[in-house]
Amino acid sequence: MVDKLPKSAHPETIAAQALGLTDEATGSIVPGIHLSTNYERDENYDKPQDRSYIRDQGPTQQHCEQVIAALEGGAEALTFSSGIAACTAPFHALKHGARVAVSRTIYHGVLTWLEIFAADRGLGVDYFDAGNLDELSAIIAKGDTRLVWLETPANPSWVVTDIAEAAKIAHGGGAVLAVDSTAATPVLTRPIELGADIVCHSATKFLSGHSDVIAGALVTADTSTELWQRIHDHRIYAGPILGSMEAYLLTRGMKTLFLRVARQCENAMAVARYLHTHANVEAVHYPGLQSFPGHEIASHQMKGGYGGMLSYQVPGGRDEAIARVLRAGVFKRATSLGGVESLMEHRKSSESNVTTTPENLIRVSTGIEHVDDLLADLEQMLV
Numbered sequence: 114m115v116d117k118l119p120k121s122a123h124p125e126t127i128a129a130q131a132l133g134l135t136d137e138a139t140g141s142i143v144p145g146i147h148l149s150t151n152y153e154r155d156e157n158y159d160k161p162q163d164r165s166y167i168r169d170q171g172p173t174q175q176h177c178e179q180v181i182a183a184l185e186g187g188a189e190a191l192t193f194s195s196g197i198a199a200c201t202a203p204f205h206a207l208k209h210g211a212r213v214a215v216s217r218t219i220y221h222g223v224l225t226w227l228e229i230f231a232a233d234r235g236l237g238v239d240y241f242d243a244g245n246l247d248e249l250s251a252i253i254a255k256g257d258t259r260l261v262w263l264e265t266p267a268n269p270s271w272v273v274t275d276i277a278e279a280a281k282i283a284h285g286g287g288a289v290l291a292v293d294s295t296a297a298t299p300v301l302t303r304p305i306e307l308g309a310d311i312v313c314h315s316a317t318k319f320l321s322g323h324s325d326v327i328a329g330a331l332v333t334a335d336t337s338t339e340l341w342q343r344i345h346d347h348r349i350y351a352g353p354i355l356g357s358m359e360a361y362l363l364t365r366g367m368k369t370l371f372l373r374v375a376r377q378c379e380n381a382m383a384v385a386r387y388l389h390t391h392a393n394v395e396a397v398h399y400p401g402l403q404s405f406p407g408h409e410i411a412s413h414q415m416k417g418g419y420g421g422m423l424s425y426q427v428p429g430g431r432d433e434a435i436a437r438v439l440r441a442g443v444f445k446r447a448t449s450l451g452g453v454e455s456l457m458e459h460r461k462s463s464e465s466n467v468t469t470t471p472e473n474l475i476r477v478s479t480g481i482e483h484v485d486d487l488l489a490d491l492e493q494m495l496v
């Protein structure tokens with residue numbers, strides 16, 4: 114495949130044209146979906162384009178990875194079979210007994226997995242407050258932390274962490290900073306430019322954007338580190354790779370990433386403002402609201418919007434919150450996020466017991482619908 118875009122191309126252009134790569138054999142604008150698992154060696158017994166087997170050399174996957182790396186401004190990306198496979202890979206790549214510092218507010222699946230895995234692997238885990246990095250500083254000062262893991266904005270309260278500050282603290286103690294940037298997307302935040310070493314995505318969400326692909330990705334700032342090499346090894350030898358069809362669908366989805374995220378941010382802001390003034394709403398958590406504790410950090414860290422994710426709390430507990438969600442019409446009553454359709458869920462029902470999510474919290478993912486339809490739906494739900 115041939116890279117036809119100028120070096121100066123903007124991320125919007127890189128996304129829309131998937132790096133401008135076309136198929137050399139046919140000239141097709143859309144490169145083919147390569148399903149072959151293996152590649153024929155030539156008359157000298159050399160591998161064609163250095164490929165022999167699909168597990169880490171599929172051209173459809175590699176194209177997708179190149180687009181993700183370019184959008185994040187990273188040196189290399191690796192795709193995975195799911196977001197959680199990507200999130201857990203850096204921990205798998207650590208040596209037995211390593212210490213990690215992990216934000217208390219992250220996607221519940223990673224927290225749950227870490228509780229099991231850390232004990233089995235002898236990993237030492239120190240948890241820190243995502244909104245106040247003094248705790249992280251104190252952990253790093255002890256001097257033996259290998260990896261710092263955080264998510265921003267973070268599920269499900271959307272607390273925002275200052276990535277540049279976290280990177281400074283982590284690097285001061287010789288630790289690597291990994292950021293789950295699923296909710297921010299490379300449209301709004303490029304963590305590597307702010308000092309992060311590794312960026313993680315559940316590409317199931319905004320990157321693919323149509324609620325029909327499960328995929329994950331990691332991006333590195335530097336391919337030469339031992340940790341990144343071990344992540345490569347983990348993917349090749351444990352095998353959590355992305356299938357060719359999924360890689361194709363993910364690349365296709367990313368072509369409209371910028372348009373979708375811009376609209377999702379607009380809709381989320383309108384929904385957050387509406388909920389913020391509503392008498393039957395106790396609290397709204399959205400980085401775009403001036404009353405949000407992390408608003409200042411979000412304003413300089415997130416460019417062009419505050420994301421498509423927010424949560425709100427209603428008076429009462431679990432039953433009252435579920436009763437509200439049951440009245441949703443335009444909003445789909447479903448978990449997950451980042452798709453073109455707006456979603457709403459009683460968050461605690463989707464999480465395991467490791468989280469402290471309040472029972473009256475409803476999580477919203479805004480899609481690309483007309484905002485008036487979303488606001489009208491909320492109005493009839495909240496009367």
Ligand SMILES: *Cc1c(COP(=O)(O)O)cnc(C)c1O
Binds near residue numbers: 327
């Ligand atoms: C959904 C999600 C994950 C897990 O991704 P899957 O694709 O569902 O495996 C990880 N991190 C965040 C922030 C998520 O929203």
